[in-house]
Amino acid sequence: MSYQVTIYTDGAAKGNPGNGGYGVVLLFGNHKKELYGGFHKTTNNRMELLAVIVGLETLKYDGCVVTVYSDSQYVVNAVEKGWVFDWERKQFKKKKNPDLWIRFLKVYRKHTVKFIWVKGHANNPLNERCDQLAVYASEQTNLSEDKYYIRALASGELDFEE
Numbered sequence: 001m002s003y004q005v006t007i008y009t010d011g012a013a014k015g016n017p018g019n020g021g022y023g024v025v026l027l028f029g030n031h032k033k034e035l036y037g038g039f040h041k042t043t044n045n046r047m048e049l050l051a052v053i054v055g056l057e058t059l060k061y062d063g064c065v066v067t068v069y070s071d072s073q074y075v076v077n078a079v080e081k082g083w084v085f086d087w088e089r090k091q092f093k094k095k096k097n098p099d100l101w102i103r104f105l106k107v108y109r110k111h112t113v114k115f116i117w118v119k120g121h122a123n124n125p126l127n128e129r130c131d132q133l134a135v136y137a138s139e140q141t142n143l144s145e146d147k148y149y150i151r152a153l154a155s156g157e158l159d160f161e162e
Contacts, residue, residue, distance in 0.1 A: 005027065005028050007026050007066060007069070009022070010051060010127060010130035010134045011072065011134055012135045014139070019139070020044065020046065020146070021036060021133070022035075022047045022054060022133075023130035026055055033058070034129070035058060036133035038137035038144075039144050041149065041150055042149050045096070047134060048072035049101070051134070052070065053100060056108060056110075063111060063112075066111050068113060068116070069115075069118050069124075071118050076115045076117040084105065
């Protein structure tokens with residue numbers, strides 16, 4: 001038996017890099033769950049991708065049929081156009097966020113996942129809720145450090161295009 005799950009996601013960053021957050025709304029039948037978290041010194045794209053990862057990692061059972069709604073063309077196009085699989089074959093050479101893409105692929109492969117891009121800030125209530133959660137998370141005072149990003153920035157690994 002496969003479960004049908006809908007996930008809405010959004011990421012936010014105050015500055016890019018800056019304090020960032022992610023927001024997730026999971027829908028399963030009559031159930032709704034909201035998740036959020038934030039990091040110090042991160043990017044919007046990292047938070048957009050992390051929102052999807054957290055949503056998928058929250059699923060209790062493998063083999064779910066999942067529809068992810070995201071306003072991130074970075075995430076949606078990377079998966080739906082197959083770019084991330086080419087990046088993986090090339091070991092993410094000269095690509096940003098390999099830590100998150102590797103983590104994403106691990107959980108993505110446990111389910112059947114379809115992405116749908118939605119226009120941000122276009123009065124989609126669940127996308128707007130994710131945005132509120134992401135912004136709220138980014139504004140917290142006790143944010144964890146995005147250690148991978150800070151280390152990559154310090155080492156000069158981020159001197160290339162996404």
